[in-house]
Amino acid sequence: MMFEVIFVVISAYLAWEVNKTVPAPFIDEIFHIPQTQKYCNGSFYEWDAKITTPPGLYFCALLLNLPLKLFGGNYFCGVAALRAVNVFFNTLSLILLQKITFEIHGAKKNDSYENSKLQGFALALFPLNYFFSFLYYTDPGSTMLVLAAYLANLRAQHKVSALLGLCSVLFRQTNIVWVVFLAGNVVVKEMVKAEDIKKIETSAEVEDKLARFLVNIVAAAVKYLLVIANLIKIVTLVWPYMTVVAIFAVFLVVNDGIVLGDRQSHVAVFHGVQILYFFAFTLFFASPHLVSVSFLRDFITALKRNPKKFLFITIIFVYFIFRRTYIHMFLLADNRHYTFYLCRYFLSHSVLRFAALPLYIYGGWAINEALEKPKCTNTWKLMFMMCVLLTTIPQKLIEMRYFILPYLLLRVNLPVKRTDLVVLELILYTVVNAVTLFIFFTKPVTWPDIDMPQRIIW
Structure with a gap:
């Protein structure tokens, strides 16, 4: 229970600080919170046309908030109470990640069980999902349900898994x-x-x-x-x-x-470079497992042995960068997201975009190599990658939240035999969380048409 207690205590404290710093609905919360509060008031037929996702989160939050109505009506469906729902979801994700890791890699040994507990704790602190557990977004609940469905799937409880999958689609x-x-x-x-x-x-x-x-x-x-x-x-x-x-x-x-709702802002395109961003994203956050002297040595050997294959991959990646890169209008208009600065300082410079090509190639190769057999067969990897493509490439908007589920599902399937690498991963996540929260708390952004100071988030 040690990891769970530490997680809950730290999360509760940070949730308190976030609510103190930003007490009113913020960015996408300006749509989600009022819509949920309509449901809390019994107005189930009112719908904000700007909302693009189903109402699963709103109904779930309403049910979880019902005890507050009975014992403390003043807090029922308030901003802090609704945000607390995602802290709850992320705590469940911690437990699920521990169980999934043990289900895939564990054995009937205490050291494997403890390693799974540590890995689950580290992954529950994965910066993207962890940060949004303090705001009222759909991601923590969506992630938790898919992880629950995956655990049931691994245990061959397919009816339960499908039902949980259906609930996740409602998010x-x-x-x-x-x-x-x-x-x-x-x-x-x-x-x-x-x-x-x-x-x-x-x-x-x-x-x-x-x-x-x-x-x-x-x-x-x-x-x-x-x-x-x-x-x-x-x-x-x-x-x-x-x-x-x-x-x-x-x-x-x-x-x-x-x-x-708002279909004009969410038109599907063939945004091929998204898969390259995912490779780079994964390479960074899983770097303790994907970057090492032996990995780099094997990569160079693979380049020498298969130059034609890597040339073919390079041509495809160059095509994606040159012809299949899109900049969504939302990306240019909102300086409260890291992707705004990514676009300004990186994507707007063609030289830098192409300079990242070696990282993309190495990232894709390292992911493929790290998903070792026999558990992750070539067929499994092909199936998984097709799903990653389907969830990322149609999206015109560059949004790192779209990588949360692909990353976590990939990461729990990476075999980790050394505890020190998990500790290093935990340190990496902790540092990233500390930096992003520091920026959120101390670097406000001024918008002329909004009185409340704005904050920078993922």
């Missing part, structure tokens, strides 16, 4: 991709038992011939599913997830698209 529509990921996780586990898939996975040529691998894996999958017994087994396992997908498909038809 953020794009979580439907992670419902598909959960179904894919089941299918891949079953498929890799087949001899044809095993042969492809273990082929020495696969790593150097991606096109051949893709063709062969698709052919083997089709062959596997053409066996009626295999198909029936797969359908029996994944039907709960497919039911959620079918419900979502009905929503798409009825809603005439995925976005709720």
